Ligand SMILES: [Ca+2]
């Protein structure tokens with residue numbers, strides 16, 4: 217039974233959606249799925265804590281997804297939001313195809329990547345996310 221471990225380290229240069237005097241309150245959701253042609257398989261969804269009033273949050277939080285039999289077609293969807301009263305602002309996303317990342321079993325691979333624009337949400341082109349991922353069979 218395989219396990220995917222994701223460590224969210226930090227993000228930087230997020231968009232200041234609550235104004236320059238009142239920075240955003242970012243959190244991240246991780247959604248692991250097997251992206252098949254016919255029927256996608258949901259492998260779990262997890263959410264980080266919310267960091268208050270910062271464009272450069274540090275987390276160092278670990279998330280595990282169990283029962284991942286193989287990485288074939290497995291995709292990690294990363295979405296970043298600003299917690300607000302009412303509807304949260306989308307601040308970016310990242311899609312990582314784990315079967316194309318040549319992960320070495322038992323070893324973390326580091327990712328330091330630019331976020332992509334997410335829907336109609338606020339977005340900074342300089343926004344980055346740092347995380348590491350490993351897969352154990
Ligand atoms: Ca906001």
Ligand SMILES: [Ca+2]
Nearest residue numbers: 240241299300
């Ligand atoms: Ca907010």
